[in-house]
Structure formats: structure tokens, C-alpha cells
Amino acid sequence: MSIRVLVADDHPLMRAALCQSVAGTMPDLTTVEAASFGDVEAVLKREPVIDTILLDLHMPGMNGLIGLALLRNEHPTIPIIVVSASEDAATIHRAMEYGAAGFVPKSAPITHIGDAIRAVLDGAVWLPSAGTPAHAQAPVADADMAARVAGLTPQQLRVLAGIAEGKLNKQIAYEMGVVETTVKAHVTVILRRLGVVSRTQAAIVASKLALAPVAETQAEAS
Incomplete structure (x- = not known):
């Protein structure tokens, strides 16, 4: 096959x-x-x-x-x-x-x-080497945030992606083909699910999830 x-x-x-x-x-x-x-x-x-x-x-x-x-x-x-x-x-x-x-x-x-x-x-998990053991635990805060994000719907994740890119609600609404009030409703749910109280705080969380490319990270460190 x-x-x-x-x-x-x-x-x-x-x-x-x-x-x-x-x-x-x-x-x-x-x-x-x-x-x-x-x-x-x-x-x-x-x-x-x-x-x-x-x-x-x-x-x-x-x-x-x-x-x-x-x-x-x-x-x-x-x-x-x-x-x-x-x-x-x-x-x-x-x-x-x-x-x-x-x-x-x-x-x-x-x-x-x-x-x-x-x-x-075959249904197994593959990690690079013994240097990164499968049994090692991620920080509790990371695991908690992963669980919170996993609870978001696909539409809410798309809104969160837009927030990560610094887009306004009306821009996100246009790209998703929905009205702005729908995006605002998604944002309200996102704030509650992520345990934050403002769009700014959600943007901070989203920017951390977006990750910085290796080249940018190295450039900042140099």
C-alpha cells in the first residue's frame, strides 16, 4: 500500500x-x-x-x-x-x-x-535521541497552556493566529469571511480559555506560541 x-x-x-x-x-x-x-x-x-x-x-x-x-x-x-x-x-x-x-x-x-x-x-512517538528522553517533563505552566490552547475550536485558533500577527479584529474578520462581532465573541472566549483578561495579554501568549525562528533568536543573542 x-x-x-x-x-x-x-x-x-x-x-x-x-x-x-x-x-x-x-x-x-x-x-x-x-x-x-x-x-x-x-x-x-x-x-x-x-x-x-x-x-x-x-x-x-x-x-x-x-x-x-x-x-x-x-x-x-x-x-x-x-x-x-x-x-x-x-x-x-x-x-x-x-x-x-x-x-x-x-x-x-x-x-x-x-x-x-x-x-x-506504527503509532509510536519519535524523539531525536537519548539526549531528549521521552519521559522528561515539560514545565507545568507549558503543559497547562497547551491544554488550554487544545480546548480552542479551529475558528478560535485562527483568531488567536491573527492576534499573534498583530491584526485588528476587522482584519481577522475579513480574512475569515465572518462579521467583526463574531471575531469579538471568539476573542472573549479565547481570553477566558487562556486565563487572561485583555487582548494585549492574549497577544503576549500568542507571540510566545508563534516562536522565533532560529536565525532571529541567534541574532538577538549576539
Whole structure:
């Protein structure tokens, strides 16, 4: 039986390398490509079967963990393997908390991609190495926020993504094809679910979930 893998990364060379490595690791495997979160959603709408997703957290429109949570919410049966240049333990644990079935650092040997795909398709969790043990616990605050975000509906997650991007309610409403009062109602629920009291506080939470790309993080530290 053919296995279909959605390879989602905005860098063409990385996407091509992932597709090539995936195709070489397993027989009867085909790949579908996406360069943005919007592309991912379009593929999932038109493709009858996608068995797993290789997902970059920093694609356009992704908003980091918000996009991951949205995909898990809307497609709970498709295991997601995060493939990321961020490979610190905190990022790995947060990705797993928000619904990833596996995590492969971009610096890992290319054979790990095939290992991860086989593992998640067998119903297991795949982590990069013994250096990031599966039993290690994420901070309680992170686990609590992950549970709160998981309780949001797809529409509410889309509003939260808009908040993360600094958009006004009317901009979010236009993009979602709804009236502004609907967005305001979603914001009210989001504030309650996240345990914050203002849109500004929700924006702070959302910006943390969006994650900073590795290059930006390193630039700030230098």
C-alpha cells in the first residue's frame, strides 16, 4: 500500500532534500509538497489520503505552535512530525505538548526521517535521541497552556493566529469571511480559555506560541 507524506517547508532546497530522503527510505512512498500553512491546508482539502506530515514550524502563516495545534485539531488522525532547525529540549517538549507525534532536528542524519515516519505510522512517538528522553517533563505552566490552547475550536485558533500577527479584529474578520462581532465573541472566549483578561495579554501568549525562528533568536543573542 502506498504511503503519502506531505512535506511542508518554505525553503525549496530543504523541501527538495526532505522529499528525496523520504523517497529513498521507504518503498511505495510518495510525497506532496507545501511551502506555507495555506498550502498545507489546501493539500489536506484536496488530497483524499495523507498518511503523515513533515512540518516546519516557521513557514509563512504557521504561527509556530498555533498552526500545529490547529492541524491537530482539524486532522486528529494524521500524525505530524516536526522537522525544525530549533532543536533545544524546550522546543521539542513544547512541540510534543501541542500535538506532534515526532520531532526531527534538521541537523540530524537524513536516515532519521525514515525512522521517524515508520515509528509514527506504527503509532509510536519519535524523539531525536537519548539526549531528549521521552519521559522528561515539560514545565507545568507549558503543559497547562497547551491544554488550554487544545480546548480552542479551529475558528478560535485562527483568531488567536491573527492576534499573534498583530491584526485588528476587522482584519481577522475579513480574512475569515465572518462579521467583526463574531471575531469579538471568539476573542472573549479565547481570553477566558487562556486565563487572561485583555487582548494585549492574549497577544503576549500568542507571540510566545508563534516562536522565533532560529536565525532571529541567534541574532538577538549576539
